[in-house]
Amino acid sequence: MSKTVRVRFAPSPTGALHIGGVRTALFNYLFAKKHNGTFLLRIEDTDQNRYVEGAEEYIIDALNWCGIPYDEGINKEGNCGPYRQSERKELYKAYAEQLIESGNAYYAFDTTESLDHHRKDHEAKGKTFIYNWHNRLKLENSLSLSIAETSAKIKQGIPYVVRFKSPQDQKLQLNDLIRGQIEIDTNILDDKVLFKSDGMPTYHLANIVDDHLMDITHVIRGEEWLPSLALHYQLYKAFGWDAPEFAHLPLIMKPTGKGKLSKRDGDKLGFPVFPLSWNDSIGYKEAGYFPEAVINFLALLGWNPGTEQEIFNLEELIETFDLKRVNKSGARFDPDKTKWYNQHYLQSKSDKELAQLYLPILANKTITQPDIAQIEKIVSLIKERASFITDFWELSDYFFNSPENYAEKAVKKQWKEDTPQLMQTVSALINDVETFxxxxxxxxxxxxxxxxxxxxGKIMAPLRLIIVGDMKGPHIFDIIEMIGKQESIDRIKKAIKLLG
Known part of the structure; x- marks a missing residue:
C-alpha cells in the first residue's frame, strides 16, 4: 500500500459497547497493525439526545481491557483533533454551505407535520414517500423557492435542514473490499439530511468530513452501514475528495443463526454480549473470561484464516489477518465455543498465575493468608475441569472446608450397613501412615x-463421599494428602456420626 494506513473506530456514546462493536474495533486494529498503520478512536456524539453519561469512558476501558488500545484519539492527541464530534461542530456548517454553493445540497424548510402529511398521503395511495428528485420541487426548499424567498426564511429564523441533492438517472459503481462491486440506481436514493435544525450535522456529513480531515485511508465498519455507502461515495465526489476504501463486516447472528445478536439474547440464554459489565448486564470480564479468549473467538466470527487453526494470540492474528478472508454472510454466535476458548486459555496458564487469580475468590470466602504453594497444588489438581477461575471454588471448596452435608443420591448408593466399621479401619490406616x-x-x-x-468400590466410593461430600474431585489420595492426616481422620469420624 502506497499510503500510510489510517483506520478509525467511531462509536457513539449511547450505552455499552456491544461485542459486535468490539469486533469492528478489533478488525480495524488488526488491519492497522498488519500494515504498520494507525488505529484511531473518534467519538461520534453529534446526537446529544442519545448521549449516555459514562459511555465514552466505558468504550475506552473496554478497548484497553481487550488489549486493543487505540494509537490516536481521546487523551492521545495527534494532529487531527479534537476527537469528539461535539467539539468539532463549528467545522461542519461550513462544509454544508460549501455543498449548497456547489449545487450538491439545498435548504429544506418542510415542517414535521408537512412531511407526515405527505407520507400518509402516499401510504393511502399504496406508495412510499421518498424525498428526492421526483417530488423535491413540490416541497418547501431552496430548489422550489426563489433566492429571495429562501434568504427571507433564513433571516426570519425559520428552522431548516440541509439536504443532499441526490442525482437522477445515474448508476453508481461502488467497490467494497469484502463484497466486491456494487451497483446502485440513484433514482431509489432519498435526499438525506446532512445538517439538522439544531445546528448539528447528521452522521453522514460529520463522518465524511472527519474521515477526510483525519486522513482515514480505510473505513472498516459494520454491515448496517452498507445502505449509506452510496451517499458517502457521492459526498466525497461532491467535495472533490478521494474516497477511502470501504469494507463492511458481516453481522454477528443469534445462536440460532436467525437475526442479529442482541442484549436480549444474552439475557435469555445466559451469556454476556458486552466486554465489561453495564448496569444490570454482566460483561465478559466479570463473567470470568480472559481478554485473549474474547479476542480470539471474536476474530473468528466472520473471518476465516484459511486453515484449521483456531487458537491465535494477538501477534498471530496481526500476521495472519486479511480483509479478503472476511466472509460476506453473517457469523453465528456460539456461546459454548466461547467457553471452549476460555477453557483453552485457562489451561495454558501456569499454576502460579492461576493461584494468584484465585486468591481474591478465596479472600471473599474468608480463606485468609492461604499457603500459596498449597493453592498452586490445588489449582493443578482441579484446573482441567474448569472453564473459568470462578469455577475453582465449587471444584475445590472441600480442600478448605469439611463437608456440612453429603449428596443424597450418593449416600443411598454408597453408604451400606458395614460402611461405618470399614471407614473406622481406614481412619486407623491413615493415622498409621508415616510418610504422609x-x-x-x-x-x-x-x-x-x-x-x-x-x-x-466398597471402600473408595464412601471414602470420597466422606472427604468431599459428593462423588466428584481429583484423585482421592491427592485430596487426603492436601487436607492432612488429622483433618482426614476428623472428616471420617464426622461422617460416621452423621450418617450412622
Missing part, C-alpha cells in the same frame, strides 16, 4: 483392600 504422601496413603489402603478381598 498421596502415593504412600494409596499403597497402604489398597494393600489392605486386596488383603481383605474387598471390592475397591
Amino acid at each position: 504422601s498421596s502415593d504412600q496413603i494409596e499403597t497402604v489402603i489398597k494393600n489392605w483392600i486386596t488383603e481383605q478381598e474387598l471390592s475397591f
Whole structure:
C-alpha cells in the first residue's frame, strides 16, 4: 500500500459497547497493525439526545481491557483533533454551505407535520414517500423557492435542514473490499439530511468530513452501514475528495443463526454480549473470561484464516489477518465455543498465575493468608475441569472446608450397613501412615483392600463421599494428602456420626 494506513473506530456514546462493536474495533486494529498503520478512536456524539453519561469512558476501558488500545484519539492527541464530534461542530456548517454553493445540497424548510402529511398521503395511495428528485420541487426548499424567498426564511429564523441533492438517472459503481462491486440506481436514493435544525450535522456529513480531515485511508465498519455507502461515495465526489476504501463486516447472528445478536439474547440464554459489565448486564470480564479468549473467538466470527487453526494470540492474528478472508454472510454466535476458548486459555496458564487469580475468590470466602504453594497444588489438581477461575471454588471448596452435608443420591448408593466399621479401619490406616504422601496413603489402603478381598468400590466410593461430600474431585489420595492426616481422620469420624 502506497499510503500510510489510517483506520478509525467511531462509536457513539449511547450505552455499552456491544461485542459486535468490539469486533469492528478489533478488525480495524488488526488491519492497522498488519500494515504498520494507525488505529484511531473518534467519538461520534453529534446526537446529544442519545448521549449516555459514562459511555465514552466505558468504550475506552473496554478497548484497553481487550488489549486493543487505540494509537490516536481521546487523551492521545495527534494532529487531527479534537476527537469528539461535539467539539468539532463549528467545522461542519461550513462544509454544508460549501455543498449548497456547489449545487450538491439545498435548504429544506418542510415542517414535521408537512412531511407526515405527505407520507400518509402516499401510504393511502399504496406508495412510499421518498424525498428526492421526483417530488423535491413540490416541497418547501431552496430548489422550489426563489433566492429571495429562501434568504427571507433564513433571516426570519425559520428552522431548516440541509439536504443532499441526490442525482437522477445515474448508476453508481461502488467497490467494497469484502463484497466486491456494487451497483446502485440513484433514482431509489432519498435526499438525506446532512445538517439538522439544531445546528448539528447528521452522521453522514460529520463522518465524511472527519474521515477526510483525519486522513482515514480505510473505513472498516459494520454491515448496517452498507445502505449509506452510496451517499458517502457521492459526498466525497461532491467535495472533490478521494474516497477511502470501504469494507463492511458481516453481522454477528443469534445462536440460532436467525437475526442479529442482541442484549436480549444474552439475557435469555445466559451469556454476556458486552466486554465489561453495564448496569444490570454482566460483561465478559466479570463473567470470568480472559481478554485473549474474547479476542480470539471474536476474530473468528466472520473471518476465516484459511486453515484449521483456531487458537491465535494477538501477534498471530496481526500476521495472519486479511480483509479478503472476511466472509460476506453473517457469523453465528456460539456461546459454548466461547467457553471452549476460555477453557483453552485457562489451561495454558501456569499454576502460579492461576493461584494468584484465585486468591481474591478465596479472600471473599474468608480463606485468609492461604499457603500459596498449597493453592498452586490445588489449582493443578482441579484446573482441567474448569472453564473459568470462578469455577475453582465449587471444584475445590472441600480442600478448605469439611463437608456440612453429603449428596443424597450418593449416600443411598454408597453408604451400606458395614460402611461405618470399614471407614473406622481406614481412619486407623491413615493415622498409621508415616510418610504422609498421596502415593504412600494409596499403597497402604489398597494393600489392605486386596488383603481383605474387598471390592475397591466398597471402600473408595464412601471414602470420597466422606472427604468431599459428593462423588466428584481429583484423585482421592491427592485430596487426603492436601487436607492432612488429622483433618482426614476428623472428616471420617464426622461422617460416621452423621450418617450412622
